[in-house]
Amino acid sequence: MRTFRFTISLLLLITAKISAQEKAPQKVYPEVYGLRIGTDLVKASRNIWDKNYKGFEVVADYRYNKNWYLAAEAGFEDRFQEDEQLSFTTSGMFLKVGAEKNFHKNWLDMNNLIFVGGRYGLSLHNQTLHRYRVNTGTAYFDEELQYPELKSTGLSAHWLELVVGIKTEVAQNVFIGMNVRLKGLLFQKQPDGFENLYYPGFDQKYSGNIGVGFGYTVSYLIPFKKKNPK
Template sequence: MLKYIISSFLFLSTLIGFAQNENVIVVDSVSTDTIATEKIEVKEYKQRYGLRVGIDLSKPIRSIFDDEYRGLEIVGDFRVSHNFYIAGELGNEEKTTQEDNFNFTTSGSYIKLGFDWNTYENWYGMENIINLGVRFGLSTFDQTLNEYQVYTPNQFWNYEDLNYGEDMLGTYSNLNAQWAEVVLGLKVELIRNIFLSGSVRLNFLINETEANQFPNLYIPGFNKVTDGSRFGVGYNYAISYLIPIFKSNKPQKNKTPKVEEN
């Protein structure tokens, strides 16, 4: 999985470089026989501020190929300043997991809210993003234990005589979890107002409520919970549309090179 995430980031980085190269502006130097001068031309161009809304493509695609999974996530952000964005995700997941001694289904919804900071300085007219961000996540969900077997190293007993834990089978409701995420992502404008994005996330579980009989082994939005660790990982690939609301000017300085006297 890590290999695919890294490959996707390299692909998106290539797109950014290609988009920048397509928009190179060549400035011819002006020769002169007079005293060396430096001319500074100040330009202003309007940057778009608005709401960007989209869908995580990885979850519908996974739902098609994995019969044990159903998921949908809506992503969005709103530009507050030149490099600062309020961002969030809203989603729903249902996943059935088969382990060695039990089978369970997790179903629930989640919301993530936070911000992104664009660390990439675009060339004139470009609005691509390499962002670092933080999210706070909240999930409410149910866990249904479908099958359960008590492990025993003593093979003397017949399986028919063992208690398979039927009293533990059933649905455990009103469970919840809260966590924090550190986000590293890319957004590339493919065509006007259409962005392709990808991100990887490092999650830290802050708090959770779980059933006494059965632990939370999967949390919607957080993903797999590892025994003995509060850390998790996640990713998404999204396509989104920017709804421009207003534009703001940003000064841009272009310098012509000094010309020495002959």
């Protein structure tokens, strides 16, 4: 009889404990929605170590829903380049707009991203061709150097980008990011009698109007609101 009473008491105690645990409130970590804004560290540092370059880029993204972010980059570049064949200067502004999807499943109150996205890019720039070599077509005469100082204004370029990258929160609301990009030139307005040699925001193109790039960013998240996860 005592064994039966002890068993009943033990079962009641376990049931009460489980019931209390089930009724205990679970801590909820809300998801942060806001504007993240920063700069590209590659372009910022290049002003220091490359005397032929001046430029900057502002980067931003806004969380649209749980996994999707609206994103944009804008900036200015002034680039002088010289080699054996030619020398030129290109300067102008650029803008990129698009979106990216986060594939990272965050724990608790983390806000890190592993993302894939796309951009539509536009540059408005000027180009000055300082000199270039002309092939004479014969081995008896050296190539001729031309110094036209040909300045072309009102140039433009349009392209698409595939972007893959990460953004990691290293301090409260402070993020460090890294990305790689594959770019495809769509169409452009070129100088009369020559071609665009550099595109602000796109860099140089390779065969088939293809370009590649990478970036390192630092940014700060301005929280607008918080939502409890479903």
